Amino acid sequence: MKFSTKLIRWHKTDGRKDLPWQQKKNPYKVWVSEIMLQQTQVSTVIPFYISFLKRFPNVKELAKSSEEDVMSFWSGLGYYSRARNLHKTSKLLVDKFNGKLPGSASALISLPGIGKSTAGAILSLGYDKRAPILDANVKRVLSRHEQIEGDLSKSSNIKKLWSISERLTPLDQCAIYNQAIMDLGALICKRSNPKCKRCPVKKDCLSFKKNLTKDIPKKVDKKSKPSKNVYWLIAIDKDENILLKKRNKEGVWAGLWSFPESSSKEKLRNEYQTLFKSKQKKLKSLPEINHSFSHFNLRAKPLLLNAENCMQHNSNSRKYKWIKKTRLKSLGVPSPVKRFLEK
DNA sequence: AACTCGTGGCT
């Protein structure tokens, strides 16, 4: 029996069918969910997906919303360029694609935020067309099944995996097959302690036969993460408004609202003295905040500024905003900032 | 090709 046939049969009894984006499925839901699921686990995505879809139920609603509104619903999910690209693409869809996700791989891939795998997911799950995918689940399943022992991030191995995925993807019932192979990766062919006994394709699996599931996919030793130390200015005025600053277009948390930040305490002093036209004031150190990114560790030292008696601040600048804690929901704010303000 | 881009679940 064919690989795909076994998986499709297995899916009927053991596959996931209750995920929010699988209910009354359409290309828009598939698109949004796939973008959210990039490098992000299902359980993390679910609450974000539900509130996002309630607010932006279709392409048109998304396209006519402001970027700030969209970002506020992405706040805490990470990889914020995904949200910007989602919004950008929704406008493109309205302007040039009749308000719909296109049904060809080349057109999909031309859109911001949609690569080959996401395009494959939209085509198969959304349009029931034959299209291969290659996410982390599929990579793990196929690398074990075909015994690919090298570093899977190498382009030669990526190419190999795409070719295997293309070969195994069936013409018929491609949507179910793609869902099935992702489910197999998530539920059976897990990174650690895979449930090979329950696997529908274990008979042909080279890693199972040779007892290599522990070694495939190969673990590659990572470089040590650098640390970055910064100061955060926590300014609070007499009405308990908090000062936030829009971050640069480049770097982490691009374009999000955060505390004024600097690697030097003096620069931060200069910034608020210019901003408030105030002279030296005392800053109170608060307990530092540690936040771990995928590629560096951030240590932020919050400096509390009592801005009750400061002169009027320069409100011309669009870069700054005084905001009440209760209105934080309406802004794109990174997780640690939101957490900090909760207390 | 290698690096950037977040956050939280899992072990």
Next chain:
DNA sequence: TAGCCAAGAGT
């Protein structure tokens, strides 16, 4: 429990 690593894409 500290580190690994996810329904990847852009540059």
